[in-house]
Amino acid sequence: GVTPATLPPAVLQRLGCDGLVQALLTDPHGNPLRLGRRNRFPTRRLQAAVHARDHGTCQYPGCAHTRWLHVHHLVGWAEGGRTDLDNLTLVCGSHHRHLHEEGIVLRRTSSATIVALLPDGRTLVPAPPVTPxxxxxxxxxxxxxxxxxxxxxxRDGGRLNLGESLFVLLQDRVAVA
Structure with a gap:
C-alpha cells in the first residue's frame, strides 16, 4: 500500500490556527455526533477590540510590527482556549509562525503584559520604556x-561593547528621524 504523507504536529497546529478547519466527530457508522465549538474565529467586532487594546502592534516581547498582524489565541483552540478578548492578542506573521513551530507560548501577566515562555524555560519580557x-x-x-x-x-563569540552598540543604534535612529 501507499503510506500517506504526514506533517509535523507543529505545522498541523499552525495550519489549524490559520485555516478554517472544523472537526466532525462521528460514530462507528458515520453518523455525526458533534461539530465542535462554535466560535473559533473572532468576530469583526472582537478583532477590532483586540486591535484597539493592543494598539495595532505585535505583542511579542520586543516586537513593534504594525503590519501583517494575526489574532492569536493565548491558550490554543486545540487546548480548549476560548475566543474571547482576554485570550486573544495580536502577533505579526513571523512571530505567529515561530509560536507554533518552535513551541513558544505567550501569556498575559496580572499587569496585562504579554510575556513569551520559551521551550528552554526562559521567559522573555518587554523592555521597560526609556526616555533618552x-x-x-x-x-x-x-x-x-x-x-x-x-x-x-x-555572533562570533566576542564580547559586546554596550557603549559602542548604543552609539550605533542611536545614530541609526537619528538618521531615520
Missing part, C-alpha cells in the same frame, strides 16, 4: 547597567 533625554547614550547605559558584561555575546 538630553544625554541618550549615558541614559541608556545607566538603564542597562544591571546587564553583566558577559551576558551578551556577538
Amino acid at each position: 533625554g538630553e544625554q541618550p547614550i549615558a541614559t541608556l547605559a545607566d538603564e542597562t547597567g544591571h546587564v553583566a558584561p558577559n551576558a551578551v555575546a556577538t
Whole structure:
C-alpha cells in the first residue's frame, strides 16, 4: 500500500490556527455526533477590540510590527482556549509562525503584559520604556547597567561593547528621524 504523507504536529497546529478547519466527530457508522465549538474565529467586532487594546502592534516581547498582524489565541483552540478578548492578542506573521513551530507560548501577566515562555524555560519580557533625554547614550547605559558584561555575546563569540552598540543604534535612529 501507499503510506500517506504526514506533517509535523507543529505545522498541523499552525495550519489549524490559520485555516478554517472544523472537526466532525462521528460514530462507528458515520453518523455525526458533534461539530465542535462554535466560535473559533473572532468576530469583526472582537478583532477590532483586540486591535484597539493592543494598539495595532505585535505583542511579542520586543516586537513593534504594525503590519501583517494575526489574532492569536493565548491558550490554543486545540487546548480548549476560548475566543474571547482576554485570550486573544495580536502577533505579526513571523512571530505567529515561530509560536507554533518552535513551541513558544505567550501569556498575559496580572499587569496585562504579554510575556513569551520559551521551550528552554526562559521567559522573555518587554523592555521597560526609556526616555533618552538630553544625554541618550549615558541614559541608556545607566538603564542597562544591571546587564553583566558577559551576558551578551556577538555572533562570533566576542564580547559586546554596550557603549559602542548604543552609539550605533542611536545614530541609526537619528538618521531615520
